[in-house]
Amino acid sequence: MERARWTDERLDDRMSAIDTSFQRVFDEMRAERGRMSAEGETLRIEMRAGFAEVRADISALQRQVTQICAGFAVAVGGRLQVSSPPGEGTRLRAELPTSLRWA
Numbered sequence: 001m002e003r004a005r006w007t008d009e010r011l012d013d014r015m016s017a018i019d020t021s022f023q024r025v026f027d028e029m030r031a032e033r034g035r036m037s038a039e040g041e042t043l044r045i046e047m048r049a050g051f052a053e054v055r056a057d058i059s060a061l062q063r064q065v066t067q068i069c070a071g072f073a074v075a076v077g078g079r080l081q082v083s084s085p086p087g088e089g090t091r092l093r094a095e096l097p098t099s100l101r102w103a
Contacts, residue, residue: 062090069094 066082069092073080078096
């Protein structure tokens with residue numbers, strides 16, 4: 001069996017085919033990277049909106065709990081102090097009478 005000879009022309013043709021194949025792979029990877037980047041940006045936008053909704057829900061719940069506690073404190077003849085320094089959360093202090101009689 002005779003071995004095929006690799007001439008310069010044949011080697012050039014083979015290398016050109018390999019270069020074309022790799023270029024196609026690189027183009028596909030570049031397109032995929034662009035698609036993933038766009039999807040990542042969309043995901044970030046959706047997450048920001050979702051987090052904003054959660055923060056709004058937590059704030060509403062905090063107001064509701066404060067109102068309930070204030071109502072309870074007033075109903076039993078006590079006081080409720082609310083302190084909310086920036087960045088430190090909200091503190092509730094209830095002063096309730098020690099002799100409560102439940103009907």
